[in-house]
Amino acid sequence: MEPSVFRPFAHLATPNVALYRRVMGEFVAAKRRFVVHLRAEDLQEALARAEPNGHLPVDALADALGQLVEWGNLRADPDTSRVTTVEDFHRARFLYQLTHAGEAAERALDVYEEQLGKRGALQAVALADIATQLRALRELAGEADPDPARLGLLLRGLVDRFEDLADNAQAFMGSLRRTIELHDADVNAFLAYKDRLVDYLERFIKDLVTVGAEISGLLADFEDREVTRLLSIVARRDAEDAAPGGAVGRGHADGQGSGDGQREEEATGDRDPREVAYRAGVAAWRERWQGLRQWFVSEPGHPSQAKLLRSRARQAIPDLLAVVASLNERRSGRSDRSADFRALALWFAEAPDDAALHRLWRSAFGLYGSRHLVLDSDTRTAREESPVQPSTSWRDAPPLHISPRLRRTGSYERRGRPNRIANREEGRRLLAQLAARQSEQTAAARTRLATGRPIKLGELGELDPDTFGLFLSLLGDALAARRPDRREVATTTVDGTLGVRLVALADAPAVEIQTPAGIFRGPDHVIEIADLGLPANGSSAVMPDPRSSGTGG
Numbered sequence: 001m002e003p004s005v006f007r008p009f010a011h012l013a014t015p016n017v018a019l020y021r022r023v024m025g026e027f028v029a030a031k032r033r034f035v036v037h038l039r040a041e042d043l044q045e046a047l048a049r050a051e052p053n054g055h056l057p058v059d060a061l062a063d064a065l066g067q068l069v070e071w072g073n074l075r076a077d078p079d080t081s082r083v084t085t086v087e088d089f090h091r092a093r094f095l096y097q098l099t100h101a102g103e104a105a106e107r108a109l110d111v112y113e114e115q116l117g118k119r120g121a122l123q124a125v126a127l128a129d130i131a132t133q134l135r136a137l138r139e140l141a142g143e144a145d146p147d148p149a150r151l152g153l154l155l156r157g158l159v160d161r162f163e164d165l166a167d168n169a170q171a172f173m174g175s176l177r178r179t180i181e182l183h184d185a186d187v188n189a190f191l192a193y194k195d196r197l198v199d200y201l202e203r204f205i206k207d208l209v210t211v212g213a214e215i216s217g218l219l220a221d222f223e224d225r226e227v228t229r230l231l232s233i234v235a236r237r238d239a240e241d242a243a244p245g246g247a248v249g250r251g252h253a254d255g256q257g258s259g260d261g262q263r264e265e266e267a268t269g270d271r272d273p274r275e276v277a278y279r280a281g282v283a284a285w286r287e288r289w290q291g292l293r294q295w296f297v298s299e300p301g302h303p304s305q306a307k308l309l310r311s312r313a314r315q316a317i318p319d320l321l322a323v324v325a326s327l328n329e330r331r332s333g334r335s336d337r338s339a340d341f342r343a344l345a346l347w348f349a350e351a352p353d354d355a356a357l358h359r360l361w362r363s364a365f366g367l368y369g370s371r372h373l374v375l376d377s378d379t380r381t382a383r384e385e386s387p388v389q390p391s392t393s394w395r396d397a398p399p400l401h402i403s404p405r406l407r408r409t410g411s412y413e414r415r416g417r418p419n420r421i422a423n424r425e426e427g428r429r430l431l432a433q434l435a436a437r438q439s440e441q442t443a444a445a446r447t448r449l450a451t452g453r454p455i456k457l458g459e460l461g462e463l464d465p466d467t468f469g470l471f472l473s474l475l476g477d478a479l480a481a482r483r484p485d486r487r488e489v490a491t492t493t494v495d496g497t498l499g500v501r502l503v504a505l506a507d508a509p510a511v512e513i514q515t516p517a518g519i520f521r522g523p524d525h526v527i528e529i530a531d532l533g534l535p536a537n538g539s540s541a542v543m544p545d546p547r548s549s550g551t552g553g
Contacts, residue, residue, distance in 0.1 A: 007071045008105035019064050027098050028106050028342040037095040055453040065096055073102035075255055124207035126165040131211055133158040141226055155234055161286050173312055201313050209480050212306045216296045217483040236283030241279035300496035445470045450531040457524050458511035468515045478502040501528040
């Protein structure tokens with residue numbers, strides 16, 4: 001019984017989707033147990049074991065199986081193994097099994113559900129694995145004739161671990177953002193989750209700074225010529241399995257005529273398919289290597305993905321703390337409606353006169369009379385001199401004088417020229433002064449620090465708030481880029497305008513820097529900050545490489 005049209009996903013858009021999913025789940029579980037066929041009675045028993053309280057009639061199950069056969073998820077074959085009488089022979093009995101389309105649909109649904117519920121993780125262990133594999137690759141690159149099989153396994157393991165790290169980090173940061181935005185769903189669960197999450201983020205940030213700096217240094221040690229040689233060895237080994245005739249086959253499969261296929265065969269028939277596969281493999285491996293390098297190594301104007309991830313993880317911590325603070329404020333200042341009404345009743349009881357009662361009523365409930373819509377200044381003055389009680393009927397109340405324009409047009413506004421445009425020159429002038437003052441403060445901080453000569457931290461002296469903020473940013477960039485086995489590091493800011501060279505001193509004493517916010521303490525270092533603005537020839541100045549300076553550890 002073969003269906004005319006295969007629609008293996010059609011059961012997802014039906015009212016009985018839950019029943020269909022249970023039935024298909026039993027067939028998938030039977031396939032894992034290497035059971036090929038299932039009878040309707042076997043399936044009913046399996047469903048009853050899964051849900052003891054839910055009874056499924058045989059007719060309903062038979063209808064569901066028949067519908068799944070029609071959609072192409074299952075295949076039904078006549079069951080003649082237990083026929084003992086003529087009546088049994090004429091009674092419809094079938095053996096059901098998964099079709100290729102049905103099995104492929106179930107696998108696709110499993111992948112979809114897995115990806116949909118994937119939370120991701122910040123894998124500090126993956127960072128250590130990547131560093132270990134890079135060190136092994138560094139040793140293998142030093143050999144004159146490296147083993148292609150070992151090199152291929154090492155590169156594939158490195159790429160797989162890196163892809164796993166990048167995908168999980170992206171999924172984790174997305175789920176973290178949703179967790180912060182949806183904290184109102186369960187306040188108690190969020191508060192319990194917060195402490196574990198902050199510890200988790202701090203531990204990953206620490207590993208990303210230390211191990212990430214090591215990975216960045218290992219990647220920087222590979223020269224382009226050396227990387228090309230290693231990737232070519234792996235691509236050449238992979239190309240040995242290339243099948244002949246691939247280009248001609250693609251030409252016919254794309255619907256080209258025999259003339260086009262013949263011309264393509266003439267153009268590519270003399271080319272070795274292994275050479276074509278080799279060139280494609282080299283390009284693919286180089287793209288993967290470039291992605292790995294850009295993920296860990298920053299360039300002027302282009303921070304690495306690891307640096308951006310570190311910034312996002314750091315920002316997540318104050319975001320979480322801000323959410324916790326708002327929750328605590330909400331809990332401590334929770335409004336009690338009954339207490340508010342009791343306080344309001346006390347205010348009404350203590351009001352000195354009726355006028356105060358009316359003012360309190362209007363302030364508390366925002367309910368006003370409709371007469372203010374047509375009340376002009378003369379009428380307001382007359383009402384203040386001779387108040388009209390609210391209980392006065394409109395028949396006995398003094399009349400309200402309504403403008404003829406209101407009666408005719410329904411509006412008090414006089415038609416004519418629009419109002420004059422407000423002059424905002426004063427506001428623009430104040431904003432320009434503020435921007436100029438901030439620019440001067442930033443320039444002064446850069447001039448104060450970017451001397452272009454080495455200086456010890458203890459010799460910086462007292463720093464104003466702007467200069468101290470810039471100093472902390474530069475010091476943080478330098479410490480994040482320093483490798484564990486070196487005492488000297490050189491880096492640039494994200495915009496590429498300032499360069500920093502930091503040298504750790506042996507047995508350095510602790511120094512103190514006076515700031516308006518307090519005293520900054522730490523081990524003494526030699527720091528050199530240079531302004532890398534654009535020179536006259538238009539090219540950017542570059543800080544010296546610490547590996548070529550001879551002072552590295």
